[in-house]
């Protein structure tokens with residue numbers, strides 16, 4: 487009887503944890519700033535339109551900023567914090583240093599938003615909206631962004647090093663890493679479609695184009711010209727050479743032609759569990775757009791600070 491009772495308590499506790507962690511996510515709402523900052527989305531859209539108009543790659547860079555925020559202690563704008571004498575943050579972590587871009591665009595948005603609605607809108611929500619606008623401006627889908635995240639007071643380089651996927655990851659590691667954030671194989675495959683825009687440095691794709699077997703030889707030769715066996719680490723190549731500034735399905739077609747730029751990209755089409763999804767997205771832009779948008783909302787729900795946790799930063803680069 488005692489053990490039945492204990493078993494019941496255990497189940498009840500598990501249910502409580504699951505429901506209450508789901509509850510934290512449910513606190514986000516698209517209408518969060520409807521009365522406190524009604525022009526928010528227009529302000530963000532206008533700064534993003536200018537930034538992407540000037541430099542289309544900036545759309546890709548802002549999208550990646552959001553991913554790197556959410557994967558490290560949740561979507562709490564921790565990635566935007568500058569180092570201080572007492573805190574080594576995420577900006578200089580392995581996947582971020584000399585690589586992440588767009589901080590000044592978020593600063594520009596934040597100062598316009600502060601002028602319109604002082605001390606009201608979090609940097610974490612600004613990033614979520616800016617990432618959505620980036621995708622839409624590059625020709626991708628749009629979606630409604632749940633809001634109400636608050637900003638972290640600290641950031642951790644160690645957490646960034648542990649949580650951001652390196653390009654050397656196998657499909658097994660990628661699946662496990664995304665699963666640990668509550669994201670499925672489908673989410674992983676759709677979200678990786680973000681590599682339909684933007685660029686990578688030679689140091690990120692060198693091992694793939696010199697050493698991997700599952701690479702189209704002509705493609706490898708072409709990329710090696712941009713990326714010597716040693717030196718030229720910062721030389722850039724588009725992740726999707728077919729249409730680097732267009733949010734479309736050519737990334738998946740590249741993968742099927744063994745023209746993925748990163749090892750981790752080609753892992754999605756290498757005789758493994760993601761192959762069928764790659765095939766589907768390559769020929770069905772509607773399915774890709776739907777799954778990508780849904781997965782972005784899911785990614786945006788990772789570990790938000792809500793209620794009275796964290797703060798509304800006045801400057802996205804430092805805690806108040």
Ligand code: HEM
Pocket residue numbers: 543545546547548549550553584585586587651652653654655660677678680681683684685686687688689690725748750
């Ligand atoms: C699946 C695991 C992933 C790995 C291993 C990965 C890795 C990388 C690497 C190595 C680069 C090039 C960085 C450089 O050389 O400076 C890159 C660029 C990029 N990543 Fe990912 N990524 C992944 C998933 C994602 C996701 C989920 C998103 C967004 C939803 C994303 C968005 C981007 C974008 C847009 C760029 C180009 C950025 C720019 O041009 O500034 N990535 N990624």
